[in-house]
Amino acid sequence: MVKYAVKRILMVIPVMIGVSIIVFSLMRVFSPDPAPIVLGQHATQASITVWRHANGLDAPVVTQYLTYVAGALKGDLGVSYYTKSPVASEIGARFPATIELAVAAILFASLVGILLGVLAAVKKNSVFDAASSLFALIGVSIPIFWLGILLIMFFSGFLHLLPSGGRINVMLEPAHMTGFYLIDAAIQGNWDALQDALIHIILPALTLGMYSMAIITRMTRSAMLDTLGQDYIRTARAKGISEAKVIGKHALRNSLIPVTTVIGLQFGALLGGALLTESVFSWPGIGKFTVDCILKSDFPIVQGIVLLVAVIFVTINLIADLIYAFLDPRIKYSPKTEG
Amino acid sequence: MKAHVRTLAPVLVLALCAAALAGCAAPSASKPGTGGTATANDTFTYAQGADPRGLDPALVDDGESSKIIVNIYEGLLKYETKSTKVEPSLAESWEISPDGLSYKFKLRQGVKFQDGTDFNADAVKFNIDRQLPPKVTADMGYAGFVFGSVKDVVVNDPYTVTINLTQKNTAFLANLAMSLAAPMVSPKALTDGNNSVMEAPVGTGPYKFVKWSKGENVVLVRNDDYWGEKAKTKNVVFRIISDNSARVLALNNSEVDMIDGIDATVVSKITEGGSKLFEEAGMNVNYMGYNTTTALFKNAAARKAVSQAINVDELVKSLYQGYSEKATTILPTFVPGYDPTVQQVSYDAAAAKAGLAAAGVKNIHMITYSNPRPYNAATGSALATAIQGYLQKVGVQCTIDTFDWTTYKAKVKAGDYDIAFYGWIGDNGDPDNFLNLLADPDPTMNIARWQDPTYKAMIKKALATPNGADRDKQYGAMEKYVAERAIWLPISHAKTLAGYRPNVSGFIYHVTGNVFLSNVVKQ
Numbered sequence: 001m002v003k004y005a006v007k008r009i010l011m012v013i014p015v016m017i018g019v020s021i022i023v024f025s026l027m028r029v030f031s032p033d034p035a036p037i038v039l040g041q042h043a044t045q046a047s048i049t050v051w052r053h054a055n056g057l058d059a060p061v062v063t064q065y066l067t068y069v070a071g072a073l074k075g076d077l078g079v080s081y082y083t084k085s086p087v088a089s090e091i092g093a094r095f096p097a098t099i100e101l102a103v104a105a106i107l108f109a110s111l112v113g114i115l116l117g118v119l120a121a122v123k124k125n126s127v128f129d130a131a132s133s134l135f136a137l138i139g140v141s142i143p144i145f146w147l148g149i150l151l152i153m154f155f156s157g158f159l160h161l162l163p164s165g166g167r168i169n170v171m172l173e174p175a176h177m178t179g180f181y182l183i184d185a186a187i188q189g190n191w192d193a194l195q196d197a198l199i200h201i202i203l204p205a206l207t208l209g210m211y212s213m214a215i216i217t218r219m220t221r222s223a224m225l226d227t228l229g230q231d232y233i234r235t236a237r238a239k240g241i242s243e244a245k246v247i248g249k250h251a252l253r254n255s256l257i258p259v260t261t262v263i264g265l266q267f268g269a270l271l272g273g274a275l276l277t278e279s280v281f282s283w284p285g286i287g288k289f290t291v292d293c294i295l296k297s298d299f300p301i302v303q304g305i306v307l308l309v310a311v312i313f314v315t316i317n318l319i320a321d322l323i324y325a326f327l328d329p330r331i332k333y334s335p336k337t338e339g
Numbered sequence: 340m341k342a343h344v345r346t347l348a349p350v351l352v353l354a355l356c357a358a359a360l361a362g363c364a365a366p367s368a369s370k371p372g373t374g375g376t377a378t379a380n381d382t383f384t385y386a387q388g389a390d391p392r393g394l395d396p397a398l399v400d401d402g403e404s405s406k407i408i409v410n411i412y413e414g415l416l417k418y419e420t421k422s423t424k425v426e427p428s429l430a431e432s433w434e435i436s437p438d439g440l441s442y443k444f445k446l447r448q449g450v451k452f453q454d455g456t457d458f459n460a461d462a463v464k465f466n467i468d469r470q471l472p473p474k475v476t477a478d479m480g481y482a483g484f485v486f487g488s489v490k491d492v493v494v495n496d497p498y499t500v501t502i503n504l505t506q507k508n509t510a511f512l513a514n515l516a517m518s519l520a521a522p523m524v525s526p527k528a529l530t531d532g533n534n535s536v537m538e539a540p541v542g543t544g545p546y547k548f549v550k551w552s553k554g555e556n557v558v559l560v561r562n563d564d565y566w567g568e569k570a571k572t573k574n575v576v577f578r579i580i581s582d583n584s585a586r587v588l589a590l591n592n593s594e595v596d597m598i599d600g601i602d603a604t605v606v607s608k609i610t611e612g613g614s615k616l617f618e619e620a621g622m623n624v625n626y627m628g629y630n631t632t633t634a635l636f637k638n639a640a641a642r643k644a645v646s647q648a649i650n651v652d653e654l655v656k657s658l659y660q661g662y663s664e665k666a667t668t669i670l671p672t673f674v675p676g677y678d679p680t681v682q683q684v685s686y687d688a689a690a691a692k693a694g695l696a697a698a699g700v701k702n703i704h705m706i707t708y709s710n711p712r713p714y715n716a717a718t719g720s721a722l723a724t725a726i727q728g729y730l731q732k733v734g735v736q737c738t739i740d741t742f743d744w745t746t747y748k749a750k751v752k753a754g755d756y757d758i759a760f761y762g763w764i765g766d767n768g769d770p771d772n773f774l775n776l777l778a779d780p781d782p783t784m785n786i787a788r789w790q791d792p793t794y795k796a797m798i799k800k801a802l803a804t805p806n807g808a809d810r811d812k813q814y815g816a817m818e819k820y821v822a823e824r825a826i827w828l829p830i831s832h833a834k835t836l837a838g839y840r841p842n843v844s845g846f847i848y849h850v851t852g853n854v855f856l857s858n859v860v861k862q
Contacts (some may be wrong), residue, residue, distance in 0.1 A: 032745045040400035040480040041766075051477035083393050084478070084537055093553040149584060157588050164588045170556050170576050171382060282580040282589075284554025292389070 034297035078300035096179030098285035105209035117220025139214025148280035223255035264320030393537030412522030412542030423768020452525035507803035644694030666829035676770035676814030714762035
């Protein structure tokens with residue numbers, strides 16, 4: 001398994017080279033020239049030429065790419081054209097918010113999704129099964145943007161229970177240590193801040209997790225149904241093992257294999273930032289930021305974010321595969337034992 | 340691995356408990372006005388649609404930055420509350436040499452930057468020198484506009500400074516009151532920050548910078564050492580809420596005290612939600628330009644006949660629902676030089692029909708933009724379609740090509756059109772800033788591509804004339820000159836709209852689009 005893990009980690013290198021070449025070329029081919037956007041209403045041809053030279057944009061694209069890679073290998077991802085801040089600090093300022101929301105959303109999606117899926121499978125063809133199917137169908141088909149607005153209007157506009165957006169009340173904001181407000185507040189024992197941050201994350205996490213929750217519910221249900229029909233489950237029941245144990249230990253654990261993969265992929269997608277949810281809830285993550293930067297042709301930031309998201313996807317897939325091996329001991333990745 | 344799962348279980352349980360706790364705690368903690376998300380009386384929260392680009396006045400060009408900058412920094416001069424006439428700020432008085440090339444400023448004494456350093460003539464020189472060759476950099480977007488006519492800056496004594504110009508430029512005074520390029524930054528902060536204070540601004544204004552959580556908020560606190568009247572509300576928070584409807588909801592929910600970036604579609608929700616609407620004339624113009632280099636519109640009679648076919652009054656009312664004013668001339672009414680007697684060709688469909696037939700105008704090629712602009716909330720395509728309708732009534736067929744904004748600007752530059760749509764957002768409140776567009780050699784500024792030596796001479800003369808009745812008269816004459824030749828058809832001036840809670844008073848929403856918050860009070 002260690003060998004397999006090392007092999008998978010090494011595979012990151014060609015993936016990253018491929019991704020960087022694609023994003024680099026796409027931005028330069030399809031995005032408008034950043035110079036007039038950065039220099040604004042009073043840009044002159046002379047100032048545009050000077051700026052393009054200062055930012056290396058007058059060099060051949062291959063040279064630009066090699067310069068970029070050389071910098072990136074030293075940990076220098078460049079400086080935002082628009083704000084002049086280093087790319088790492090621009091992304092670093094927003095990424096914790098994205099992770100925090102993605103973790104909350106996937107926690108909600110997994111817990112509720114697995115629970116509903118198991119119940120639907122166990123009580124197959126009951127009213128509950130139909131209800132959970134309907135719920136999942138709604139979850140998959142409802143537009144996130146609309147759901148977010150509805151939740152805000154109801155919980156915030158009508159009931160005045162929850163805030164309509166943002167991460168925390170600014171006056172309660174904990175000192176930045178990790179950038180994750182929930183963790184920072186907990187470490188500092190700032191319970192007001194923790195509570196406020198939790199209140200703020202409920203609606204966005206629910207909105208963002210809805211789609212994943214629906215998929216996980218359906219996946220768990222069908223996997224559970226498959227497993228419950230297996231001979232060993234019948235044997236377990238024949239042995240007199242309690243139904244709770246049969247479902248919880250024997251059936252669920254085996255059904256979780258495909259579900260884990262789905263959770264991993266969903267989590268990866270959530271970490272790429274959630275443009276619509278972030279927009280509706282003014283959540284300061286990288287999703288909306290990425291789109292803004294694409295529109296402004298802020299090449300260094302877009303490149304940095306795409307590379308980061310690629311690394312995350314590769315890593316999460318790797319972790320999902322490793323968990324897969326743990327959940328099903330029959331799976332071995334060494335070619336010698338394969339087959 | 341199994342052991343790991345067992346250790347993970349309690350963490351999951353904890354997370355569940357935390358979620359439950361949030362659910363229980365929510366009702367008591369987040370009621371408006373009781374804490375949680377609502378704001379206390381010593382904190383004023385202003386919500387805008389995007390992050391500022393940065394907080395260094397020399398390095399930014401956007402309204403989001405500008406609104407924050409004017410509360411942290413001050414310039415040598417400032418605009419009057421209700422107009423763009425200039426008055427003293429960090430400079431107490433000034434004298435202009437008889438040849439109009441030297442401006443001598445007497446500076447206010449005892450003013451300190453927020454980092455404790457002195458504001459004096461050296462600081463003025465430092466700030467302007469950084470935006471002049473050889474120090475100026477290409478990304479100082481407004482350096483050329485504000486200080487382009489400056490030859491050098493001479494320190495006469497610690498509180499007197501002379502700025503010498505290379506050519507007469509009366510608009511220079513208005514430039515010094517701008518929120519971009521002109522505000523005075525602490526030289527120490529600039530030196531410490533390697534010539535940039537984008538994320539660590541230090542000025543002399545009524546509020547000082549506390550922190551900026553990107554994508555979230557910018558927090559300012561009252562500058563208790565401010566030389567003038569101290570700010571009334573202790574904390575000011577600029578919150579970033581990008582979605583228009585979410586911003587309105589946050590206002591009606593009392594999570595924020597004031598919002599901007601409003602369009603006509605959400606106005607009713609603001610008043611229905613118990614909030615108030617603020618309307619102010621805006622420093623902009625929305626217009627249609629004839630390409631005076633085409634065979635069709637070289638002829639002034641053809642341009643006039645087309646203008647005559649369009650009922651601008653009706654068009655503005657139906658398209659902008661009362662949130663734009665009909666433009667009678669290029670200049671907004673509050674800009675010096677605005678002449679109320681100037682009128683464009685008036686609507687007369689019958690006369691237009693005859694005129695168009697006489698000039699042989701049958702088909703017109705229009706280009707326009709697909710997106711809303713600050714001066715045209717209805718989008719360029721809606722405006723073009725409305726005008727197409729008027730022209731159809733008088734027997735002229737129009738083809739409209741619509742492009743996204745960036746592509747559109749390239750098309751304007753290429754010049755393949757009979758009519759194009761554009762607008763201008765004023766920079767400094769000086770009439771030259773608007774009327775100079777028609778003398779600009781750059782076709783992306785001067786979309787009519789009109790090159791008239793007489794007009795250019797008028798522009799040059801007025802720019803060298805000192806502020807006052809004579810200068811205003813000259814600009815009035817220019818407005819008339821352009822209107823008579825129907826080079827543009829000015830359509831409208833978009834109003835500035837903002838929403839605020841009824842317990843808020845004292846803000847100054849200036850015609851330049853900046854919001855001054857030092858007098859804000861929350862009851």
